[in-house]
Amino acid sequence: xxxxxxxxxxxxxxxxxxxxxxxxxxxxxxxxxxxxxxxxxxxxxxxxxxxxxxxxxxxxxxxxxxxxxxxxxxxxxxxxxxxxxxxxxxxxxxxxxxxxxxxxxxxxxxxxxxxxxxxxxxxxxxxxxxxxxxxxxxxxxxxxxxxxxxxxxxx
Numbered sequence: 552x553x554x555x556x557x558x559x560x561x562x563x564x565x566x567x568x569x570x571x572x573x574x575x576x577x578x579x580x581x582x583x584x585x586x587x588x589x590x591x592x593x594x595x596x597x598x599x600x601x602x603x604x605x606x607x608x609x610x611x612x613x614x615x616x617x618x619x620x621x622x623x624x625x626x627x628x629x630x631x632x633x634x635x636x637x638x639x640x641x642x643x644x645x646x647x648x649x650x651x652x653x654x655x656x657x658x659x660x661x662x663x664x665x666x667x668x669x670x671x672x673x674x675x676x677x678x679x680x681x682x683x684x685x686x687x688x689x690x691x692x693x694x695x696x697x698x699x700x701x702x703x704x705x706x
Contacts (some may be wrong), residue, residue: 556609558681562688563606569692570599573699587645590637591702597634598695601627602688609684638698644700656701663694 554560574595577588606629612620642657667690676682 552641553613554610556682557614559688560610561608562604562685563602566601566672566688566695567606570595570602570697573695574599576699577653577702583588583656584685585645587641588702590644591698593680594634594637594641595695595699597630597637598691601630601634604630641702653701656697660694660701663697666696679701 564648574592577591577595580588604623608620608623608627615623620696645653647654647657667687670690671683671687674683675686
């Protein structure tokens with residue numbers, strides 16, 4: 552079996568696992584549920600879905616017909632959009648304020664996401680076998696952990 556982009560497949564699948572684990576951890580909290588809690592769970596799960604389908608698209612391109620390959624990519628993009636909307640809605644519907652303990656974590660998660668996106672769009676690769684997408688997936692896993700910490704500091 553030939554994997555077309557092995558590092559991208561692996562980093563996407565790791566990102567998917569991180570996202571799903573964080574969704575499960577948020578869902579297991581015993582504090583009263585808020586809209587933002589449900590949105591964080593949805594955002595993490597949608598991110599996991601986007602990463603899993605994206606990894607499949609990057610890794611197994613040779614094994615899909617052109618219409619199927621295009622469908623997988625369209626699903627990936629739709630999940631990315633939905634996860635972004637859920638995370639933004641979660642950030643703005645939850646407790647906030649300059650002095651709220653979650654604010655530095657959420658801002659940090661946003662900044663790391665923006666930095667990763669800039670790297671991804673630049674096309675800069677750190678190694679021929681570790682491209683701009685791989686770097687983005689790693690930075691996004693860090694950003695998700697920062698967002699999670701922001702959700703965790705909500706009392």
